[in-house]
Amino acid sequence: QKEVEQDPGPLSVPEGAIVSLNCTYSNSAFQYFMWYRQYSRKGPELLMYTYSSGNKEDGRFTAQVDKSSKYISLFIRDSQPSDSATYLCAMENTGFQKLVFGTGTRLLVSP
């Protein structure tokens, strides 16, 4: 079993839809949770960062962490074609030993 599981998609939605992207994990030591966005043939860029449990909002993006269920989510409101990309979740323990990535979910937002 992988430490971090993420559905690869693709997830296709119409413009304006609410998108939900998710990851599950098995290591209860993870405390730092990140979402990266990666456009085609580009490097990943940090989108959201959350420490421990709870929610964090930034514009149209909301990150949620449920440590009791070992489940994290990224919500995108009013999705735009420019949101079409691969979204990678990543997590790390407090010792900053190693960042563990999900495989990424490819999102396609059609106009």
Add this chain to the structure above:
Amino acid sequence: DVKVTQSSRYLVKRTGEKVFLECVQDMDHENMFWYRQDPGLGLRLIYFSYDVKMKEKGDIPEGYSVSREKKERFSLILESASTNQTSMYLCASRAQGEAGNTIYFGEGSWLTVV
């Protein structure tokens, strides 16, 4: 603006060739990383370095070596390239002691071994 630069974006090499992938960062970061990214497998850590001349194996170091002679530069070396090393290679850096939110990636180097 922070910058991690991978000088070679697209390379085609022959089996058995020695390949150098160069990475330079301008943020004075102590930690640097090399990942490879493959469909369905995500990012896998090859090697990382936490200081000049220091290196640690990641999850998939076989067939690779690294060099860090200067703080800003971290090189990935394929001593004898094989077709199963065809992949996208990502360099990253971050400051010592910082959580994962401050890791910065380069644009990636696409390597094809024929």
